[in-house]
Each structure stands twice: as structure tokens, then as C-alpha cells.
Amino acid sequence: MSGNFLTIPGDDHITRRSRSSSLTNLISAFDTRAQTHSDLQKVTAFSGHFDKNHKPTFSKDEYGKPIPGSMTEFRGAEAQARVCTEMKELCGIINDYGKTPCKSLLPPELQNATKVISFGELFSIYTVISDKLVGILLRSRKHQLTYFEGEVLFQKRDDDVPIFLLQPMQDIRAYCDNRALQARRSVSPMPERN
Known part of the structure; x- marks a missing residue:
């Protein structure tokens, strides 16, 4: 048995490489999502990780509006419809x-x-x-x-x-x-x- 924990006995080299690259992509996507969440927590005043020195930048049209695609935006639209x-x-x-x-x-x-x-x-x-x-x-x-x-x-x-x-x-x-x-x-x- 080789030292690579991703190696399954009987797998050929191409299958191992595709499994390894898909796992790498999955880890990369998770890291990106975690970093986005961490950045959002720094600008959210009610989170435990709020950074008061961080100055958010946004355009005049974005001021006072929820983040596009967020639940806040969705709830606001539903309230308007109601x-x-x-x-x-x-x-x-x-x-x-x-x-x-x-x-x-x-x-x-x-x-x-x-x-x-x-x-x-x-x-x-x-x-x-x-x-x-x-x-x-x-x-x-x-x-x-x-x-x-x-x-x-x-x-x-x-x-x-x-x-x-x-x-x-x-x-x-x-x-x-x-x-x-x-x-x-x-x-x-x-x-x-x-």
C-alpha cells in the first residue's frame, strides 16, 4: 500500500488524479465560501467578529439597501408584496x-x-x-x-x-x-x- 491516503487498491492512475483534482476543487470552493463569510462578519455590526476599523465601500445606489441575493432582500420584497x-x-x-x-x-x-x-x-x-x-x-x-x-x-x-x-x-x-x-x-x- 502506498503512503497516499487517497489511493484505493486497484485504482488506476487517471482515476486517482481526477479524484484528487475534484477534492482540490471542493476544498478551494469551501475556502472561498469561508473567506466570504468571514469578510461579511467583519462588516456586520451584530456579529461577534465586527471590525469597527473596517470601512465598507459601496456606491450611492447600494447605500441603505440589503446585499443582493440575501434573505434580507428576499424578506423585504415579500413584505412589499404583502x-x-x-x-x-x-x-x-x-x-x-x-x-x-x-x-x-x-x-x-x-x-x-x-x-x-x-x-x-x-x-x-x-x-x-x-x-x-x-x-x-x-x-x-x-x-x-x-x-x-x-x-x-x-x-x-x-x-x-x-x-x-x-x-x-x-x-x-x-x-x-x-x-x-x-x-x-x-x-x-x-x-x-x-
Whole structure:
């Protein structure tokens, strides 16, 4: 028996060489992965190996965004898609339970409003479904799907504030579905688990 631990009795020289090179490739890939992980731990503030003297370099577009292909990026995209779904559900409730506004009484910027409902009525309906009504209302106003006056609405104090649905429900469904699809497509399908 020779001194090489990779030698199997009866193996010819070519087979031993291919086994040796594939093992070398495997070891090299492992070392590369270990070094990448070690470098990542130096810039991650919550790891036990954080190096405060290490200054990460990134472009203006990368600032404040998760590492591409990471679980953080994947979870963020899933959260965006979930918010789009919740906005669509909220607008559906306003569409189902709201009343058609009197166009002659509305200001010019609300002439296209399709439905209106008071915050108090919406709150009593929506609390059975979700406890984040105000946040979803703010998000839907940001996307110009709904409109209401004021920064934040509070139960009891703002029960009489009207909330307007600004677009037909079919347009809202298409918009929200498209945004959710874009969010899911913006990341890699199988993120690395670190």
C-alpha cells in the first residue's frame, strides 16, 4: 500500500488524479465560501467578529439597501408584496361598503373619486380583518389610491373624516397586483441562507 491516503487498491492512475483534482476543487470552493463569510462578519455590526476599523465601500445606489441575493432582500420584497395585497383588500372594502360621492360637492382634485366612507365606519369594519388600518391607509394614500385629510387618523377623534377611493376597483386591482409582482421579481428566487 502506498503512503497516499487517497489511493484505493486497484485504482488506476487517471482515476486517482481526477479524484484528487475534484477534492482540490471542493476544498478551494469551501475556502472561498469561508473567506466570504468571514469578510461579511467583519462588516456586520451584530456579529461577534465586527471590525469597527473596517470601512465598507459601496456606491450611492447600494447605500441603505440589503446585499443582493440575501434573505434580507428576499424578506423585504415579500413584505412589499404583502402590503400591496393589503392595500388592494382595503380598497375593496371601501368599494364594497362605501357610498358614491356627490360629484357637485367635491373639490376639483376629488372629481374622479368613485366611493367614500367615513373613518369610523371603515374602522369598525376593518378591525375584524386587520389591526393596521391606519398604516395601510397612509400607504394607499401615498400610492394615490385613497385620499383623506390630515396626517394620521385616530379612532373616536377622526370618526367623521371621509376617506375617498380615487380610482375604479379594477384599476386598483391591476395596479396592486403589478406592484406585488414587480417586488417579487426584483430579487433572486432562491436567496442564500446565511
